[in-house]
Amino acid sequence: MTYRVVHYINQFFAGIGGEEEAGQRPLLKEGVVGPGQALAAAFGDEAQIVATVICGDGYFAENMDRAAAEVVDLIASCRPDAVVAGPAFNAGRYGTACGAVCQAVKENLGLPTVTAMYPENPGVDLYRSETYIVETTDSARGLRKAVPTMASLALKLLRGETPGLPSEEGTLPQGRRRNLFRDACGAERAADMLVRKLRGEPFETEYPMPVFDRVPPAGALKNLKEATIALVTSGGIVPKGNPDHIEASSASRYGEYDISGVDDLTAAGYGTAHGGYDPTYADGDADRVLPVDVLREMEREGRFAKLHDFFYSTVGNGTPVALAARFGREIAEKLRNAGVDAVILTST
Numbered sequence: 001m002t003y004r005v006v007h008y009i010n011q012f013f014a015g016i017g018g019e020e021e022a023g024q025r026p027l028l029k030e031g032v033v034g035p036g037q038a039l040a041a042a043f044g045d046e047a048q049i050v051a052t053v054i055c056g057d058g059y060f061a062e063n064m065d066r067a068a069a070e071v072v073d074l075i076a077s078c079r080p081d082a083v084v085a086g087p088a089f090n091a092g093r094y095g096t097a098c099g100a101v102c103q104a105v106k107e108n109l110g111l112p113t114v115t116a117m118y119p120e121n122p123g124v125d126l127y128r129s130e131t132y133i134v135e136t137t138d139s140a141r142g143l144r145k146a147v148p149t150m151a152s153l154a155l156k157l158l159r160g161e162t163p164g165l166p167s168e169e170g171t172l173p174q175g176r177r178r179n180l181f182r183d184a185c186g187a188e189r190a191a192d193m194l195v196r197k198l199r200g201e202p203f204e205t206e207y208p209m210p211v212f213d214r215v216p217p218a219g220a221l222k223n224l225k226e227a228t229i230a231l232v233t234s235g236g237i238v239p240k241g242n243p244d245h246i247e248a249s250s251a252s253r254y255g256e257y258d259i260s261g262v263d264d265l266t267a268a269g270y271g272t273a274h275g276g277y278d279p280t281y282a283d284g285d286a287d288r289v290l291p292v293d294v295l296r297e298m299e300r301e302g303r304f305a306k307l308h309d310f311f312y313s314t315v316g317n318g319t320p321v322a323l324a325a326r327f328g329r330e331i332a333e334k335l336r337n338a339g340v341d342a343v344i345l346t347s348t
Contacts, residue, residue, distance in 0.1 A: 002045065002046065002047060002048050003043075003046065003047040003048070003081040003082060003155075003158045004047075004048060004050045004078065004079065004080045004081045004082075005043070005047050005048065005049050005050065005080055005081065005082050005083070005084055005154065006049070006050065006051050006052070006053060006075045006078050006080040006082075006083050006084075007032070007033070007036045007039060007049050007051075007052045007053070007083075007084050007085075008052075008053045008054075008055075008071065008075075008083060008084070008085040008086070008097075008098065008101050009033065009034055009035065009036070009052060009053075009054055009085075009086070010054070010055065010056065010057050010060075010088075010091075010094045010097065011024040011054060011055070011056040011057065012057075012094075013033075013034040013035055014029075014033050014034050014052070014054040015033070015034055016054065016056075019058075019252075021056060022056045022057050022058030022059065022093075023056050023058050023059050024054065024055060024056030024059060025055070025056070025059055025070070026053060026054070026055040026059075026067060026070040026071045026074055027053070027054050027055075027074075028051055028052070028053055028054075028074045028077070028078075029051065029052045029053075029054065030050070030051050030052075031049065031050070031051065031052070032049045032052065033052040033054065034052075035087070035143060035147065036049050036052055038143065038144070038147040039084060039147050039150065039151055042147050042148045042150075042151030042152070043151050043154075043155070046155055046158075047081075047082075047151075047154070047155060047158065050078050050080065051074075051075075051078045051080075053071055053074045053075055053101075055067060055070075055071055055097065057091070057093035057094050057097060057250075058093070058247065060093065060096075060097040060100070061093045061096065061097070061247050061248055061249040061250055061275070062247070062248050062249075062275070064096075064100055064249070064275075067097070067100075068100050068101060068103075068104040069104070071101050071104070072101075072104045072105060072108050072109065075101075075105060075109065076108075076109055080111065081111065081112075081158055082111055082112045082113065082114070082154055082157060082158050083101070083102065083105045083109075083111055083112075083113045083114075084113070084114050084115070084150055084151075084154055085097075085098035085099075085101050085102055085113065085114070085115040086098040086115045086116050086117065086150075087115070087116035087117065087134070087136050087142075087143065087146045087147070087150065088115065088116065088117045088118075088121060088123060088136075089116075089117065089118050089121070089136050089137065089138055089139055089140055089142065090117070090118040090120060090121050090138040090139065090320060090322065091121070092121060092122050092123070092250030092251075092252070092318060092319060092320040092323065093247060093249065093250035093252070093318075094123075095115075095117045095118075095121035095122060095123030095124070095250075096122055096123045096126060096127075096249060096250050096318050097123075098115040098117070098123060098127075099115060099117075099123040099124075099126055099127025099130065099131065099133075100126075100127065101113075101115075102114075102115050102127060102130060102131035103127055103130040103131065106130060106131065112154070112157035112158060113131045113132070114131065114132050114133075114134065114150050114153050114154045114157070115127075115131055115132075115133055115134070115150075116133060116134035116135070116136045116146045116149070116150050117133055117134075117135075117136060117172075118135075118136050118137060118138045119135060119172060120138070120320055120321050120322055121320060122250055122318040122319065122320055122321075123318075124172055126318065128172055128173070128174050128175065129174055129175055129176075132153055132157070132163065132169075132171050132174075133171055133172045134146055134149045134150050134153060134169075134170055134171050134172075135170060135171060135172050138322075149169070149170040152169075153169055153170075153171065156169075165178075189206070193205065213321075221341060221342055224303065224304050225302060225303070225304060225305065226304075226305050226341075227304045227305055227306075227341040227342055228304075228305055228306045228307075228308055228338075228339060228340050228341050228342075229295065229304050229306070229307055229308065229340070229341070229342050229343070229344060230307075230308035230310070230311065230312075230335050230338075230340045230342070230343045230344070231259075231290055231291075231292065231295070231307070231308070231311040231312075231343070231344055231346070232311065232312045232313070232331060232335075232343050232344070232345050232346075233289060233290050233311070233312070233313045233314075233345070233346045233347070234313075234314055234315065234316030234319075234324075234345075234346075234347050234348070235272060235274055235282065235289040235290065235313070235315075235316070235346055235347055235348045236248075236272040236273040236274030236282075236289075236313060236314070236315040236316075236317075236348075237265065237270060237271075237272055237282065237286045237289050237290045237311075237313050238255055238257070238270065238271065238272070238273050238313055239257055239269060239270055240268070240269055240270060240271055242271075242273045243255070246273045246313070246314060246315055247273075247315060248273055248274060248275030248276075248315060248317065249275045249276065249315065249317045249318040249319075250317070250318040250319055250320065251314045251315040251316075251317075251319045251323070252323065253314070254312055254313060254314035254327045254330075254331065255312070255313050255314070256310050256311075256312055256334070257310060257311055257312075257313065258309060258310055259292060259307075259309065259310065259311055260309040262292060263292070263293065263296045264287065264292065264293045264296075265285070265286035265287045265290060265292050265293070266285075266286075267283060267284055267285060267286075270286035271283040271286060272286065272289065273315055274315045274316070274317055274348060275315070275317050276317035276318070276348075277317075277348050282348075289346055289347075289348065290311060290313070290346055291344075291346070292307070292311075295307050295344075308335070308338065308340050310338075312331045312334075314327055316347060316348070
């Protein structure tokens with residue numbers, strides 16, 4: 001028996017185009033497209049990619065529920081036995097789309113799914129419990145290594161086999177616990193690890209601890225009355241029409257907007273580009289997210305010297321940590337060069 005597999009990819013890997021084609025609506029192509037060539041080779045004679053479903057990252061991010069339903073309908077029309085999505089590497093919107101497709105396929109079609117991402121891709125935290133995610137490098141340089149692992153895991157699932165531990169399968173942990181029987185009790189194993197650690201010998205913990213990025217807080221302002229204060233937000237506040245086309249999810253950019261002479265972020269001039277929360281109140285009065293009106297009052301009262309002429313905005317919804325860190329560094333450099341003394345950072 002040859003299993004039938006549908007492959008999901010974005011507009012870039014399909015060869016349609018880059019960001020200028022990110023609005024591509026879901027479409028179906030028979031057979032193999034783009035990285036599906038390597039996937040088909042890894043499947044050998046045991047599975048066949050019968051079709052490829054393609055969707056633009058921008059379209060999916062801005063219409064997640066509708067896009068997922070459209071993609072599932074296209075997949076269902078092919079009567080597949082499994083679905084493979086990606087690999088998405090560290091592309092945030094692509095990873096989120098791959099995860100959402102796998103979740104929708106699981107819920108609506110009951111088929112096994114596999115995708116692949118870099119550990120910092122926001123799609124990992126959003127969908128790790130919904131699908132198997134093969135670990136990749138942060139760029140397409142890792143395609144050659146990722147694809148055979150994806151194919152091997154997909155074939156295991158198609159055969160009805162139970163995958164092994166993440167370390168054995170090359171997948172990212174799903175947060176599930178499985179009972180195992182060991183020859184030695186926990187106390188003995190812990191003592192053995194401690195001895196190995198003290199001797200400088202290699203050992204593997206049974207419970208790896210999460211690593212959190214810790215940023216030391218800056219010192220307090222010495223003189224607030226002489227300070228220039230700037231506003232930065234991850235709440236997606238933008239001028240009407242979203243001129244920089246900041247994505248509603250998994251943002252790939254931030255905006256810099258001039259508010260010199262602006263006392264109030266009115267609904268006629270400002271709103272939010274942010275997905276993932278009800279925009280009604282932010283669109284009705286953007287000052288609820290970015291308090292320009294209150295800060296102007298404080299500026300006139302002499303509570304501080306000046307509100308910086310520009311504010312910076314992006315969307316925090318699903319945005320990769322690595323990109324957010326880069327945004328922060330770039331914005332901080334601009335603020336430092338402009339002589340800003342302190343920043344008020346707002347969210348949603």
